[in-house]
Amino acid sequence: MIRSRNIVVIGLCAVLVLLQKTVVAQDAVADNMLLFQRSYGGWPKHFHEKTINYQQTFSEAEKAVITNEVDQKDATIDNNATTKEIWYLAKMYKQYHNAKYLAAVENGVRYLLKAQNKNGGWPQYFPDTRLYRSQITYNDNAMINVLKVLQDVTLKRNNLDVVDTALITQCSVAIENGISCILKTQVIVNGKLTAWCSQYDAVSLKPAKARAFELESLSGNESVGIVDFLIEQPNPNQDIKAAINGAITWFNASKIVGYSFIEMPATGTPKGTDRVLVPNAESIIWARFYDVETNEPFFTGRDSQKKKDVKDIEYERRNGYAWYGTWPAQLLAKKYPSWVSKNQ
Secondary structure (H helix, E strand, C coil): CHHHHHHHHHHHHHHHHHHHHHCCCCCHHHHHHHHHCCCCCCCCCEECCEECCCCCCCCHHHHHHHHHCCCCCCCECHHHCCHHHHHHHHHHHHHHCCHHHHHHHHHHHHHHHHHCCCCCCCECECCCCCHHHHCEECHHHHHHHHHHHHHHHHHCCCCHHHCCHHHHHHHHHHHHHHHHHHHHHCCEECCEECCCCCEECCCCCCECCCCCCCCCCEECCHHHHHHHHHHCCCCCCHHHHHHHHHHHHHHHHHCEEEEEEEEEECCCCCCCEEEEEEEEEEEEEEECEECCCCCCECEECCCCCEECCHHHCCHHHHCCCCCEECCCHHHHHHHHHHHHHHHC
16 A cells, blocks of 8 residues: 555656646746737837836736737837847746747847848838838947847857857848948048938938937937947958047047036926036036037937027926937047057
């Protein structure tokens, strides 16, 4: 009797072990990312006009709505969409070995390859390319993040070594074409290489307007991400070197010494504070936008009219956008000198 009972217990234990092995380990955030991935591989940034929160627990009714929208043409690379999901899901695949996570990663990479224009640039949205969605977009490092994902695939780093090796060649070609686009879109003023605009016309490759307050310009922010990416390229050719050196010269010529852009108490305002430019002898900053012809900083509200002083645009825009920053500081202080010592 005891022997029979032991056999039963052993049998039950074996069944439990087998069941544990067949349960697919999961991550709640990753599962939400799977839920929102579009049928063609990309991800949107909004769910019914609200930023997607992957930490959220969605109801069964909400899941049904999301699933029903799987074919919507709203995938984008704006606000880190698609690239952040690819990186996260690759990390979770390594942790949980859930095949669905890897499949989503590879479909995401294929989406990025498909979205690339023939001229090497990436639109902000794909396949919906209405209005400024078709523009080649450096804004908020959108295109640079795409290139970083593809480079991680080719170099088998940042957990993307799990991606099908058959995609490596395609990613390498896409990177090469992307760098070509970067070089072609660097703005030349009076025969000198300067910086980059936040967005470009997809056909003419000329600086273009996006939102009402994002006019054609030279960007003190987005240009930093571009140069950072170029600096990371192994064995840079003369064109890449010229692009980097030209941009660094422009950064140095465009710095604003002796001022800070800070938030201060302001009675009678909607937030009780206002952002103002104030003297600060120890500060060096850059403007977000510079006029292409004059290289003077400018500021624009929702009326799309250029202003020379940030205080001249409406309160909502003045306090709702990054008009000044220290974006190039690390590049100038550390990254560029290190690159020069290796490549010049």
